[in-house]
Amino acid sequence: MTEFTSPPTSAAERLDRIVKDGMCIGCGLCQAVAGTDKVTVKKSSSGMLVPFADATIDHETIDRIYDVCPGTRVEGLPKHLIDANTQHDLIWGAYQKMVLGWASDEQTRFKGSTGGALSGLGQYLLASNNVDFLLHARASKADPTFGEAHLTLEVDKVVEAAGSRYGPTAALININEMLDKGRTFAYIGLPCDIAALRNYARLDARVDQLVKYWLTPVCGGYMPTPSMRDFLAKLNIDFDQVSGFRYRGYGCPGPTRIELKDGTVIEKTYTDFWGEDESCWSLPHRCKMCPDGIGESADIAASDTWPGGSPDPATEHLDPGTNAIIARTAQGLSLLNEAVEAGFITLGDDVDPRYMDSVQPHQMKKKLKTRARYNGQRAAGSVVPRTARLRLDALYDANDEVDNKIQFKGAKKRALERKSMFTK
Numbered sequence: 001m002t003e004f005t006s007p008p009t010s011a012a013e014r015l016d017r018i019v020k021d022g023m024c025i026g027c028g029l030c031q032a033v034a035g036t037d038k039v040t041v042k043k044s045s046s047g048m049l050v051p052f053a054d055a056t057i058d059h060e061t062i063d064r065i066y067d068v069c070p071g072t073r074v075e076g077l078p079k080h081l082i083d084a085n086t087q088h089d090l091i092w093g094a095y096q097k098m099v100l101g102w103a104s105d106e107q108t109r110f111k112g113s114t115g116g117a118l119s120g121l122g123q124y125l126l127a128s129n130n131v132d133f134l135l136h137a138r139a140s141k142a143d144p145t146f147g148e149a150h151l152t153l154e155v156d157k158v159v160e161a162a163g164s165r166y167g168p169t170a171a172l173i174n175i176n177e178m179l180d181k182g183r184t185f186a187y188i189g190l191p192c193d194i195a196a197l198r199n200y201a202r203l204d205a206r207v208d209q210l211v212k213y214w215l216t217p218v219c220g221g222y223m224p225t226p227s228m229r230d231f232l233a234k235l236n237i238d239f240d241q242v243s244g245f246r247y248r249g250y251g252c253p254g255p256t257r258i259e260l261k262d263g264t265v266i267e268k269t270y271t272d273f274w275g276e277d278e279s280c281w282s283l284p285h286r287c288k289m290c291p292d293g294i295g296e297s298a299d300i301a302a303s304d305t306w307p308g309g310s311p312d313p314a315t316e317h318l319d320p321g322t323n324a325i326i327a328r329t330a331q332g333l334s335l336l337n338e339a340v341e342a343g344f345i346t347l348g349d350d351v352d353p354r355y356m357d358s359v360q361p362h363q364m365k366k367k368l369k370t371r372a373r374y375n376g377q378r379a380a381g382s383v384v385p386r387t388a389r390l391r392l393d394a395l396y397d398a399n400d401e402v403d404n405k406i407q408f409k410g411a412k413k414r415a416l417e418r419k420s421m422f423t424k
């Protein structure tokens with residue numbers, strides 16, 4: 001079980017504890033598990049998506065939530081998906097192939113977040129009738145800086161959900177409705193959403209029957225709402241006047257485009273938004289503590305390929321976009337090969353885990369530090385996710401001893417501070 005040093009008493013408090021300890025990402029799965037009469041995931045006073053429990057919620061329901069919530073449980077690739085062709089890397093986990101690639105269709109590559117590889121794979125899956133629909137995320141209609149779960153049935157509509165949603169996104173809030181359709185689908189979600197859905201497969205057998213493909217962008221975390229408000233305030237933009245927000249895409253990374261209700265359009269570069277070397281990154285706590293930003297339990301993970309991890313501000317407007325594509329399973333590798341054969345994906349050179357370190361240094365560092373951070377958070381009596389098949393102990397041993405101590409101390413201190421500051 002997830003460990004506590006001072007267990008909260010009521011069932012509702014146990015749910016709040018996940019939020020209070022900073023481990024909720026607002027994916028919405030708890031609402032799906034408990035039912036809307038017991039849990040609703042909605043905006044808190046800080047503007048983040050969090051669960052609110054009805055006072056009648058019972059411990060049994062909370063146990064089920066703790067069993068599937070990606071704040072309390074994260075596992076690597078299910079064992080049955082590892083075969084004789086699987087290679088293993090301490091940082092990058094299980095994989096069968098790592099290769100550069102992009103969507104063959106020019107518009108898809110252009111509109112995609114990086115090179116449109118995930119959209120291209122989704123297009124192939126629909127065009128080939130391998131699945132009945134895609135479940136992924138697009139810009140929220142109600143909250144333009146947020147994402148929202150979205151179902152796509154048609155090949156030429158896939159690109160409408162292309163791009164990265166770097167805002168809160170309850171990607172699994174309507175998962176039961178999707179499963180109730182009894183139709184096959186491919187799931188494209190963040191690594192934490194993938195981990196959550198893999199967890200849910202243990203409670204609902206329909207997940208493994210109907211989710212035929214699991215695809216994910218490599219993810220360093222999203223922008224919390226208070227930080228988005230600050231970013232907009234610096235541009236003299238009122239958060240409530242925003243009617244459309246595109247984080248990236250339309251190039252790689254493409255401009256960050258802000259549309260206002262009065263028709264004004266403001267475009268900033270990706271580096272304006274995130275800062276050079278991502279110095280403006282402000283992440284939810286759960287993302288800083290993420291044990292798997294690299295989509296270890298997906299069939300395919302796709303990432304950016306900027307040397308050093310950030311685009312060059314001088315040339316970013318010229319980049320057509322190239323993904324690194326990690327096929328982790330036999331199913332993922334077959335999908336990739338079929339999509340290439342059918343003309344949806346174009347491949348470049350093969351790459352390897354050390355190349356991935358060079359284009360994702362932040363992911364590598366986070367992997368090495370996570371166990372020490374969890375130890376610190378646990379020492380403060382906060383929720384720490386149960387993990388399996390993510391090599392956290394071996395990564396801890398591979399990390400610098402002094403750094404492990406620094407991470408432990410820092411995580412413990414921040415966990416104690418968070419407890420004293422909590423408001424929902």
Ligand SMILES: Cc1cc2nc3c(=O)[nH]c(=O)nc-3n(C[C@H](O)[C@H](O)[C@H](O)COP(=O)(O)OP(=O)(O)OC[C@H]3O[C@@H](n4cnc5c(N)ncnc54)[C@H](O)[C@@H]3O)c2cc1C
Pocket residue numbers: 111112113114115116117118119120122136137138147161162163164165166167169171188189190193217218219220221222249293302303304305323360363
């Ligand atoms: C929060 C976040 C953090 C990221 N951090 C990194 C990083 O650390 N390193 C890195 O290399 N790249 C990062 N990316 C970018 C990511 O790598 C690219 O999206 C990935 O390369 C896929 O590019 P693509 O062109 O193939 O995607 P596209 O063809 O544009 O397809 C993207 C797919 O992802 C889905 N999607 C987008 N945002 C969300 C969301 N919030 N929730 C669920 N589904 C979503 C879309 O619906 C679409 O189907 C991040 C993206 C996000 C959303």
